[in-house]
Amino acid sequence: MTEFDLVIRGGEIHDGSGRRASVGDIAISGGTVAAVGSVPGKGREEIDAKGKIVAPGFVDIHTHYDGQALWENRMAPSSNHGVTSVIMGNCGVGFAPCRPHQRDMLVELMEGVEDVPEVVMTKGLPWNWETFPQYLDALEVRQLDVDVAAQVPHSALRVYVMGERAASREPPTSEDLAQMRALTTEAIRAGALGVSTSRNILHRTVAGELAPSLHSEEEELLSLAAGLNDAGAGVFQIIPDIIGDAQSEFGLMRRIAAASRRPLSFSLLQMATGDPSAWRNYLKELESANNDGLRMKAQVFPRPVGLLYGLELSFHPFSLHPSFRALRDLPLAEKVRAMRDPVLRAKLLAERPQDPNPVYVNIVNSFGHAYLMGDPPDYEPDPRDSIKRQAELRNVTPHEYAYDLLLRDEGRAILFLPGANYRDGNLDVAREMAIHPHTVLGLGDGGAHYGMICDASFPTFVLQNWVRDAKLGKNIDLAMAIRALSQEPAQLVGLDDRGLLAPGYVADVNVIDLDGLRLHAPTVVYDLPAGGRRLRQGADGFVATIKNGAITYRDGVHTGALPGRLVRGAQAAPKSKGARKRA
Structure with a gap:
């Protein structure tokens, strides 16, 4: 029996x-x-x-499965790496609330910010909602391989309230602010885990237009915080200005946390360009804020945030060159055949990228610092193996060397650019941020960047590279690593019913x-x-x-099992054996 x-x-x-x-x-x-x-x-x-x-099953608090959870049942690649609960609606982008005539605006924004192709969203999204509570209702009937929880995204909220004025980043009226505050409260009470926004200058539409929420004034951000306060629940998630002064940005976040009286989390990376010490300044401010009683955490990533280049991917060193446009939508084999033509090769090598989106141009122009990705992948590459250094050794240009690399394996070669958390050939900064007492692991971006980033695998990386294979003195204790992948992120967003085997x-x-x-x-x-x-x-x-x-x-x-469902709102820890609340 x-x-x-x-x-x-x-x-x-x-x-x-x-x-x-x-x-x-x-x-x-x-x-x-x-x-x-x-x-x-x-x-x-x-x-x-x-x-x-x-x-315990791992909890990923920074994903973008907002669309994927509606057009398929498996939240891969996250669920391939032990993740059993995901939080979506990050970075201020998403699909609700949304009026029917505003759908194209949100699709264009998601395509530009999160690299989800427009045709995928057009085909995959059922659009059987308008308000955020209705969006949650659409998710509630889904059968998935993980549990999903959602945040209300600021840009979508702003567009819903202000229409075209939001896209042109006009300041809101007092009536606009009151409506955003009320809609934030409504979303939280309906089951949103929080509200998210972005001040990241890189977040743009495909055409290069800035995200609607990007330059919102403090008064608007405090209105969202007030919405959380009114609801008495939820978390405020924000991406600070990556080129802004750390002390000024953190001061703003402190005021948001104080106004909301709720936990706040923000994305923290050690950028490859700009002030190399900014991340330390953020951590110092973070310690001070927590000492003052504010509940603030930095979301950090335990390896480089890596951009990937390839002939099948969104970008490569020649993807924005005029002569490549005719090849862009061809099958891979035909691209490779065309690029092996010495006449076309000469044309592409002579051209430079052209695109209205300056972020895209910058991505393409950064390829010299990339590396050929092998199998297994090396996320801590030797600087001597960069495309630029290897081209110098061969007495060719970086473009010439990259061109030949891209044609390897019948065009399937992938180049890896460590875009952040990698400096001087090591990941010491990533480790230091990961073990800090006021940080939490995140930023895997599952469900987004379909053609340029594949970072949702970070739980496997943590266990393999920081626990099992780390160099002496750099290893992370297994028990603490598992806590960082399970209980810590769960508690940050209020999912206290998971992340612990008890x-x-x-x-x-x-x-x-x-x-x-x-x-x-x-x-x-x-x-x-x-x-x-x-x-x-x-x-x-x-x-x-x-x-x-x-x-x-x-x-x-x-296995075919799909026991995952929508989780509405914060979940309390069980009070006794067998007790479990799922609102």
Whole structure:
């Protein structure tokens, strides 16, 4: 006679709290953890975890699955790397609220900021909502491989209230501010986890127009904060001005946190250009704010934020050259055949990028600092292997060298540009930010940047590179790494019912072969709506991933189970065994 739905036997249990591991069993019933320790009762299904790591399901608080959750059931690549809960609606961009005549504006913004092709959204989005509560209703009927929670995006909110005035970044009226405040409160009460905005100058439409929220005055941002305060719930997520003064930007964020009386998180990177010490200034200000009683965290990334170039991807060194335009939409084999023509090669090498979006031009012009990505990928490359340095050794131009690299493997070669968190050939800055007491791991951007970034694999990277394979003195303790991937991000956004393996908590579990963990290089697949392409990145070593008590992945292969649902609002920690609230 079986007593439990599932029992995981004899694993090294890291419960997500950061405490020392213990060897034991985990019993699951009804989608929650029923027992941890020695479990004599039988399970309807059992997993032998001897010699394996048993950890909570990972929580990724910075994704853009706002559209993907509506047109497909699997939130890959995040769910390929042990992630069982994702938060979307980041960076101030999304699809709700939205009036029917404003859809094109939000699609153009998402295409420019998050590199989601327009045709994919046109084909994939059902648009069966207008208000943010209606958007949540559309998500609620979805069956997924992970749980999803949403934030209300500032740019969409601004466009909804102000229409064309928002796109031209006019200042709001007092009536506009009052409406944005009220709609923020409405969204939180309907189940949004928070509100998000961006001050990042790189966030533009395809045509190069700045995001509607970008230069919003403090009064407008404080109106959103007041909306959270009115609701008495939610988190404020913000991307500060990457070229702004750290002290000034942080002062603004302190005032937002004080006005909202709610937690605030902001994106923090060590940029490849600009003030190299800005990240330290932010951390100093962060420590001071928390000492003063403000609940503020920096979202940081544990490896370089890496731009990828390739003939199948959104950008490469010649993608914006006039002579390449005729090749842009050709199948890969035809592109390669054309580029092997010495006449076209000479033309492309003689041209320079042309595009109305200066961000795109800058991306293309930065390729000299990129590296040929191998398999397995090296996210801490030797500076001597950069395209620029290797071209110098060969007495050719960087463009000539990159041209030949792109034609390798029948045009499937990928170049990797460490855009942030990589300096002087090492990731010391990324590590220092990752272990800081007031930071939380995030910024994986799953569901976005389909043709230029594949960073949702960071949980695997943390376990492989910072725990198992780190150089002496640079390793991160396994228990603390698992806590950073599970309980810490869950608590930041108010999902206190998960991220911990204890009775009554959500039964989200990973069984991991740490010795066999291996991160593969990204590959291109064409499986989006309308045949759109995206980057995927797999991993070995995930023996099983369990979501809400159901096994969703075995050895990296989807089982077909779709137990994931929309989570509405903050979730309290269980008060007793078996207790679990899902609003």
